[in-house]
Amino acid sequence: MLSRPVKTLEALSLTELFRYFFCGAVFVCVFRYSRGTHGLPSGDSAVVLFVVALIAGSFIYTVHRALSYPMLGRLALWLALGRPRRCGARYFNPFKPLPGEMARDEARWKRRQDTTSIQPHLDEWASHVHLLYCVAWATALGSWIATRWFHDPNSGKAGFSGFLTLVIAVSLSAAFAADYRLRVCEERQYASTNQ
Numbered sequence: 001m002l003s004r005p006v007k008t009l010e011a012l013s014l015t016e017l018f019r020y021f022f023c024g025a026v027f028v029c030v031f032r033y034s035r036g037t038h039g040l041p042s043g044d045s046a047v048v049l050f051v052v053a054l055i056a057g058s059f060i061y062t063v064h065r066a067l068s069y070p071m072l073g074r075l076a077l078w079l080a081l082g083r084p085r086r087c088g089a090r091y092f093n094p095f096k097p098l099p100g101e102m103a104r105d106e107a108r109w110k111r112r113q114d115t116t117s118i119q120p121h122l123d124e125w126a127s128h129v130h131l132l133y134c135v136a137w138a139t140a141l142g143s144w145i146a147t148r149w150f151h152d153p154n155s156g157k158a159g160f161s162g163f164l165t166l167v168i169a170v171s172l173s174a175a176f177a178a179d180y181r182l183r184v185c186e187e188r189q190y191a192s193t194n195q
Contacts, residue, residue, distance in 0.1 A: 015127040023134035024057025030142030030164065035150055060137050061130065069133065070094035073183075074101070076176060080183035107190050118189070125182050132175030136168045 028049050071092045078091065091098065097105075111119040143164050 015124065019061045019127065019130065019134075020057040021054055022057065022131055023060050023138040024053035024055065026135050027056040027060065027138035027142040028053045030139050031146045031150075034143040034146035034161075034164070056138070056141075057134070060134050060141065064130065064134050064137055067094050068137070069130070072133070072176065073179060074098070076179040076183045077101075077187075079180055080187050104186070104190050107193055108186070111189065111193070122182065122186060122189070125178070125185075129175055129179045129182055132171050132178065136171035136175065139164055139167050139171065 071094055074091055108119065108122075111117040112123075143161075
């Protein structure tokens with residue numbers, strides 16, 4: 001019964017696992033924890049939870065990249081650039097890419113074609129950054145959904161626990177710190193190729 005999900009996992013690259021499965025697995029674990037569910041699932045329920053983890057992880061990652069990361073990433077870039085004065089409200093609008101942002105994306109795509117570039121390492125680092133952000137979102141969403149719509153009053157659990165709040169705070173802080181350092185490194189790469 002588990003051979004199909006295991007083969008699916010084997011076909012995914014490490015960055016795809018970071019993107020889609022791991023934060024979905026965190027969502028499922030936090031959801032179960034917040035409901036007071038203990039023990040490991042088996043058989044068909046394990047397959048269902050695997051599929052739920054992939055779907056939830058894909059959803060969380062996609063929403064993160066589309067809505068939250070453009071603003072958080074721009075904040076990290078703003079700090080990495082030394083807090084330039086000209087930013088305005090457009091700087092934090094996730095729906096409009098900035099001209100400098102597009103130039104940096106194009107430079108990143110060009111560096112990927114260069115076999116001597118460090119870009120593959122930066123891409124893996126970026127996957128770790130997104131995993132940290134998505135762990136925070138998955139923890140918050142899993143706990144919120146479990147306590148909002150699936151709360152069992154007999155479980156003794158209600159709302160965010162101190163532990164889950166700590167996980168969210170540490171994940172967001174670590175993600176932002178790593179994102180800032182990544183942006184500084186990428187800015188050096190961008191500056192060296194555009195002189």
